[in-house]
Amino acid sequence: MKTNSLWVLIKLNFKVSFGLAAMRYYLARRDKKFMTGLGIFALVIASFLPLFFLYMRLVDAVYEATAPLGQEQVVLTMATVMASVLVFFVGIVYVVSAFYFSNDLPFLMSLPLPFSHILGGKFAVVLVEEYLTVAPFFLSALWIYGTRSAPGSLFWPIAVFSFLLLPVIPLAAASLAVLVLMSATGLSQRKDTLRLFSMFFIILAVVVLNYYLARLPEGNELAYVQSLLQDPEGLAAYIARIYPPALWLTRSLASAGAAALFNFLMTALSSVLAVVLVLAAARRLFFRGWAGGQEAPVSRLLDSRELERHLGRVSSPRWAIALRELKILIRTPVYLFNSLATLVIVPVILVVPLLSGGELALLIEELNRPGLGGVLNLAGAGFIAIMSIFSAALSSSISREGKMFWLSKVIPINPLQQLQGKLLAGYLLAALAVPLVLLFSAVIPWKALDMIIIALLGLVACFPVLTSNLFVDLLRPYLDWDNPQKAIKQNINTLLGMLLSAAVLLPSILVAFWGLRCSLPLHLIFFLIAGISLFIGGIFYYLIARLAQTRYAKINV
Amino acid sequence: MIRLRGISKSYNRSGVKAVDKLDLEVKGGEIFGFLGPNGAGKTTTIKMMVGLLEPDEGVIEIDGHDIQREPLAAKRSIGFVPDNPMLYEKLTGIEYLNFLGDVYGVPGELRRERISRCLELFGLQEAVNDLIQSYSHGMRQKIVLTGALLHDPPVFILDEPMTGLDPRSSRNLKELMQEHVSRGRTVFFSTHVLEVAERFCHRVGIIHRGRLIACGTMEELKGLAQDTESLENIFLELTEE
Incomplete structure (x- = not known):
C-alpha cells in the first residue's frame, strides 16, 4: 500500500510538472501557442548546438592527449565530475522549491501519505529535470569514448544505466543539505534570510573545498604530476578527488568483465543508498522545515507614527513599480538566487585560487605593468556588462507576476511606464556589479576617473542586455506557474534572454578587441562601445515601446 | 456610470459564446447585483468591464470612458475586487x-x-x-x-465579494457599498447569495448561457416568472435547463 502511494505520487507529479495531460489537450487541439512554444524550445536547443560541438571537440582533444598514456578513460571521469557538480548546484535551488514551495503541498500534506513518499514524488520530478542538465556533458563523453576505444560488450548497456544513475547521488546530496538546512532554520524568525545565506554558504563552501581538493601539493608539483601520468588511473583518480563516485562509474565503463560489473554495482548500490537516506531524512526532518514556513508571524498593531512612516512616502508610478519588483525579488529566495548568485560566486571563484602561494603577488605585479590601464578599464566595464547576462531578473520580470498579473492590467498605468519601472529595477540590480569591480581597485591601480569611466561604460553596455531581456519576456511571458521556481528556473525566457544577451554584447566585445589590436585611442574605443550599446539597446527599447500596449492587452490571466 | 452595448466574447475557436450580445446600463447611485449559474458568463463580463479581457465586439463605457479607447481614464474610475484575489x-x-x-x-x-x-x-x-x-x-x-x-472610485466592481468574509466584515462591506452609492457612485457586484441580492440591490440582472435573460428591480423580475415568492424561485425558474 505504502510503495503504491509512492508510485501514485510519482505519476501525479509527472503529470502536473511536465504538463503531460495539458500537452495531450493542446496537441489534440493543435493549439498555436503550444506549437510556438515547441518551436522556441527547438530554437533554443539549436542555438546551443555550436557550444555543444565546441565541447565535443574539447572532449575529443582530451581523449587524443590522454590516449598515448593509456588514460583515455579520463574523459568519462571529467564528464561525470562536471555533470555531478552542476547537478548539485542547480539541484539545491530546484529541491528547495520542489520540496518546500510547491502549491500542492498543503493539499498533499492533508492526505494520509508518509512525508517520505510526498518528497519521493518531488525528488523523482527533479531527477528527471536533471537528465537535461547532465545529458550534454555525459552523453558526448560516452559517445567519444565508446566509438573510439573499442570497449567491451558490456559498455553500452552499462552506459545507459550509468546515464540514468549519474544525477542520483549529487541530487541526493543536494536534497540532504536542503532538508537539514530547512529543518534547522524552520523555527527562526528570519528564516528566509537565513536560508538564503545558508544556500550561498553551501555553494561557496563547495567551491572552496573543490579548489583545495584539486590543488597540487606545494613544492612537489613535478613529482606529483609524474606519478599521475605513470599510474594508469592517475588522472582519473586525481579528477575524482572532487567527487569519488565518479571513479566507480569510470571503472564500470572502462573495465571489462567482473571489474566492470563490480564497479557498476557499487555505483548502483550507492545511488540506492543515497535515495534511501533522502527518504529517511524526509521522514525525520521535512515536517519541521515545512511547518516553519507555514506559521504566521506574531502580528503587531501599527501605531499612528508607524503608519505615517509607512504611508508618508509617496512615489511616482515608475518608481513604485521598480520598488515592488525589488522587494518581491529580494524576499523570494529563488528569485534572488537566480538574479544575483553570479555576483557572489564569480568573485569567489576568481579570488580563491589567488589566495594561496605567490600567485596574488604575481598577478598584482602583472596588473601594474605600465600601458595596461586602458585594457583594465575595458575589462572592468566588461565585467559589469557580462554579470548582467547571468541575471534572470528582467527575462522573467513579467513571468514572475504569474496570476498576479491581473493587477498590472487593472491599474491605470500605461504598460510602457510599467515596463520602464521594471527596467529601472533591472538597472539597479545590474549596478550592484559596480562596487564589486571597484573593490578590485585594491589590486589594480585605478584612479577616480578610471572608476567613473568603468562604471559609466559598464552600465551603458548593460543597456542592450537589459532591454533585450525585457523584450523576450514581453513577447511571451510564462504566467501559468504554481511555484516560483517555475517562473524563473523553468522559464525558457531566461535561457533565451541569456543567449540574446550574449549576442547583443558581442559587437561591443569585438569592437574592443579590434580597437586594441589596431591601437585606436582608448577614448575612441569607449565611445564606439557606448554608441553600439545605445544603438542596439535603443532598438530593443523602441520595440518594447511599440509592443507594450498591444502585448499587455493580449495577455490573459 | 456603466454602459455595455452589444458585448460578446467567445473563448478559443469553439464558437461557443461565453457572453452573447450583452446590453446593460447601471446608473450612478445604484447597487446592481449580477446573478447567474456557474459558467453563465458573470466573471467574463466583469473581466471585460475592468480591462482584463478584450471583448470580441461591443463597447464598454465606465464613467463615460470607453475601456478600449481610453483604458487609463476608465481604469482610474474603477475599483475592482476579483473573485479569487491573487x-x-x-x-x-x-x-x-x-x-x-x-x-x-x-x-x-x-x-x-x-x-x-x-x-x-x-x-x-x-x-x-x-x-x-x-x-x-x-x-x-x-x-x-x-x-x-x-x-x-466612481465605479466599484466586485466579483463574489462576500466569499470568505466573516459575518461582521460582510455587514461592514454592505454598509460601505451603501455609503458609496449614497454619494452618487455605482456598485456592481456578482453573487450567488440570492438573499443579499434580493434585500440589498436596487436592480438585479440574471445572465444565463452568456445572455442577459432578466434585468430590473425585484418588482420587475417578479413579473417575468410564475413563482414570484422569492428571488431564489425566480432565479431557478428562469435558469432552468
Whole structure:
C-alpha cells in the first residue's frame, strides 16, 4: 500500500510538472501557442548546438592527449565530475522549491501519505529535470569514448544505466543539505534570510573545498604530476578527488568483465543508498522545515507614527513599480538566487585560487605593468556588462507576476511606464556589479576617473542586455506557474534572454578587441562601445515601446 | 456610470459564446447585483468591464470612458475586487496598499485617512504589517477591498465579494457599498447569495448561457416568472435547463 502511494505520487507529479495531460489537450487541439512554444524550445536547443560541438571537440582533444598514456578513460571521469557538480548546484535551488514551495503541498500534506513518499514524488520530478542538465556533458563523453576505444560488450548497456544513475547521488546530496538546512532554520524568525545565506554558504563552501581538493601539493608539483601520468588511473583518480563516485562509474565503463560489473554495482548500490537516506531524512526532518514556513508571524498593531512612516512616502508610478519588483525579488529566495548568485560566486571563484602561494603577488605585479590601464578599464566595464547576462531578473520580470498579473492590467498605468519601472529595477540590480569591480581597485591601480569611466561604460553596455531581456519576456511571458521556481528556473525566457544577451554584447566585445589590436585611442574605443550599446539597446527599447500596449492587452490571466 | 452595448466574447475557436450580445446600463447611485449559474458568463463580463479581457465586439463605457479607447481614464474610475484575489505574497499589507496609493496617485494625507478607516472597519490593523503570504482568504479579500476603495472610485466592481468574509466584515462591506452609492457612485457586484441580492440591490440582472435573460428591480423580475415568492424561485425558474 505504502510503495503504491509512492508510485501514485510519482505519476501525479509527472503529470502536473511536465504538463503531460495539458500537452495531450493542446496537441489534440493543435493549439498555436503550444506549437510556438515547441518551436522556441527547438530554437533554443539549436542555438546551443555550436557550444555543444565546441565541447565535443574539447572532449575529443582530451581523449587524443590522454590516449598515448593509456588514460583515455579520463574523459568519462571529467564528464561525470562536471555533470555531478552542476547537478548539485542547480539541484539545491530546484529541491528547495520542489520540496518546500510547491502549491500542492498543503493539499498533499492533508492526505494520509508518509512525508517520505510526498518528497519521493518531488525528488523523482527533479531527477528527471536533471537528465537535461547532465545529458550534454555525459552523453558526448560516452559517445567519444565508446566509438573510439573499442570497449567491451558490456559498455553500452552499462552506459545507459550509468546515464540514468549519474544525477542520483549529487541530487541526493543536494536534497540532504536542503532538508537539514530547512529543518534547522524552520523555527527562526528570519528564516528566509537565513536560508538564503545558508544556500550561498553551501555553494561557496563547495567551491572552496573543490579548489583545495584539486590543488597540487606545494613544492612537489613535478613529482606529483609524474606519478599521475605513470599510474594508469592517475588522472582519473586525481579528477575524482572532487567527487569519488565518479571513479566507480569510470571503472564500470572502462573495465571489462567482473571489474566492470563490480564497479557498476557499487555505483548502483550507492545511488540506492543515497535515495534511501533522502527518504529517511524526509521522514525525520521535512515536517519541521515545512511547518516553519507555514506559521504566521506574531502580528503587531501599527501605531499612528508607524503608519505615517509607512504611508508618508509617496512615489511616482515608475518608481513604485521598480520598488515592488525589488522587494518581491529580494524576499523570494529563488528569485534572488537566480538574479544575483553570479555576483557572489564569480568573485569567489576568481579570488580563491589567488589566495594561496605567490600567485596574488604575481598577478598584482602583472596588473601594474605600465600601458595596461586602458585594457583594465575595458575589462572592468566588461565585467559589469557580462554579470548582467547571468541575471534572470528582467527575462522573467513579467513571468514572475504569474496570476498576479491581473493587477498590472487593472491599474491605470500605461504598460510602457510599467515596463520602464521594471527596467529601472533591472538597472539597479545590474549596478550592484559596480562596487564589486571597484573593490578590485585594491589590486589594480585605478584612479577616480578610471572608476567613473568603468562604471559609466559598464552600465551603458548593460543597456542592450537589459532591454533585450525585457523584450523576450514581453513577447511571451510564462504566467501559468504554481511555484516560483517555475517562473524563473523553468522559464525558457531566461535561457533565451541569456543567449540574446550574449549576442547583443558581442559587437561591443569585438569592437574592443579590434580597437586594441589596431591601437585606436582608448577614448575612441569607449565611445564606439557606448554608441553600439545605445544603438542596439535603443532598438530593443523602441520595440518594447511599440509592443507594450498591444502585448499587455493580449495577455490573459 | 456603466454602459455595455452589444458585448460578446467567445473563448478559443469553439464558437461557443461565453457572453452573447450583452446590453446593460447601471446608473450612478445604484447597487446592481449580477446573478447567474456557474459558467453563465458573470466573471467574463466583469473581466471585460475592468480591462482584463478584450471583448470580441461591443463597447464598454465606465464613467463615460470607453475601456478600449481610453483604458487609463476608465481604469482610474474603477475599483475592482476579483473573485479569487491573487496578491503579491512577499509584500506586506501596508506595502501593497502604498503601492496602489502610488499608482492611483492618491495624495499622502488622503491615503492615510482612507487606509486607516478601512483597516479599522475590517479589523486589519494588526495584520497590515505582515507579509500577505501569511493572510487567510478572508484577510486577502479585505486587503483587496481596502486597496480597491483607496482612490474612492466612481465605479466599484466586485466579483463574489462576500466569499470568505466573516459575518461582521460582510455587514461592514454592505454598509460601505451603501455609503458609496449614497454619494452618487455605482456598485456592481456578482453573487450567488440570492438573499443579499434580493434585500440589498436596487436592480438585479440574471445572465444565463452568456445572455442577459432578466434585468430590473425585484418588482420587475417578479413579473417575468410564475413563482414570484422569492428571488431564489425566480432565479431557478428562469435558469432552468
